[in-house]
Amino acid sequence: MSTTEPTSDGHLLGAADIRALAEAFGVKPTKQRGQNFVIDGNTVRRIVRAAGVTDEDAVVEVGPGLGSLTLALLEVARHVTAVEIDPVLARHLPDTVRGRMPAKADSFDLVLSDAMEVTELPGPAPTALVANLPYNVAVPVLLHMLEHFPSIERTLVMVQSEVADRLAAKPGNKVYGVPSVKANWYADVKRAGAIGRNVFWPAPNVDSGLVSLVRRDPPATxxxxxxxxxxxxxxxxxxxxxxxxxLAGWAGSPAAAEEALRGAGIDHTLRGEMLTVEQFAAIAEHKPKTTEEH
Incomplete structure (x- = not known):
């Protein structure tokens, strides 16, 4: 199917639908908010399948935009709550849902907010997070949602390809870093596919990737x-x-850092990129107490 044609069943949004809605609402996608709208029904259905969404799931979506992914989620999920920061988009999305999928209107909630400020949601507790995350805030938003909504069992996010690589990187990989370790505190993380630029309007200057996160218990510490x-x-x-x-600044001195590392059974000549989240937890456990802490 061409991405410029409407989907066959009519209620998903194609390229012409997206442009028509944007024009009707006076919406001009902004780089500041990372607004690149998906214009291909096959792509949003692929995302929903990759997320493993079922009719038992309550899904939270961050950054629904004009509703491309929202509608695909509503085809399958028991309930969808969308968190949108843009007041114009937030005002019109419920109308789009009612107009395209009236039978699912009561299964949809909209929260007008910065996702980084959301700590509770209407409707049932979310079991899944599925989102096309704005590239500039993808990692902090993802970590915030995982922290504040422990009921989220599965996550599938579409992010910039390089960010996807960082999130899914393992120790020893050159792009393994803070996002890799912190995401791994909450979940088992892996790449779940690539998304081309041509399924977006406007087309971004970078490729996108899908990242799957399956909740697990944090390290025992x-x-x-x-x-x-x-x-x-x-x-x-x-x-x-x-x-x-x-770690000298964190521990108080190079000697104190070495003491913590020795207690955790870790070679002090290693670099952070070689350690697992469990090893970082062990270091935290062995931080020497300062005089003030005694």
Whole structure:
């Protein structure tokens, strides 16, 4: 099917539909908000399939835009809650849902908000997060949603291809870093495919990738998530340095950093890119207590 033709069953949005809605609403996609609208029904259905969404799922979608993915999710899911920051888009999306899928209108909620400020949602607790995330805020939004909505069991996000690589990277990979470790605290992470530029309007200057995250228990540790993430941030702030040097500020001194590493059973000459999330947790557990902490 050409991406310029409407979908055969009529309720999904094709390229002509997207442009017509944008013109009717006076919407001009902005780079500031990372607005690139999917114009191909096959692509949004592929995303829903890859996410494993069933009729038992309550899905939260971040950045629904004009509703391309929203409608595909509503075809399958029990309930969809969309979080949209743009007031114009948020105002019109419920009308689009009612007009295209009236039987599912009562299974849809819209939240007008910055996703980074959302800590509760209307409707049933979300079991899945499926989103075409704005490239400039993809990682912080993803981590925020996983932190605040522990009921989310499965996530599938479309992000810039390079971001997808970072999120799914394993220790030892040159792009393994803070996003890789923090995402792995919450879930098993893997690449789930690539998305070309031609399924978007306007077409972005970069390729996109799908990332799948399946929730699992965090590492067994006496350290808190915040304490572990502080070690991760310190280790990668100076990623070319050895852990002994990179963690000196976090621990209080190079000697204190070495003590923490020794307690965790980790070679102090290694770099952060070689460690698993479990090893970062072990380091956090062994941080030497300062005089003030005694």
């Amino acid at each position: 006496t350290a808190t998530r915040r304490e572990v993430f502080a070690v991760v941030d310190a280790a990668f702030a100076q990623r070319r340095k050895t852990l002994r040097a990179a």
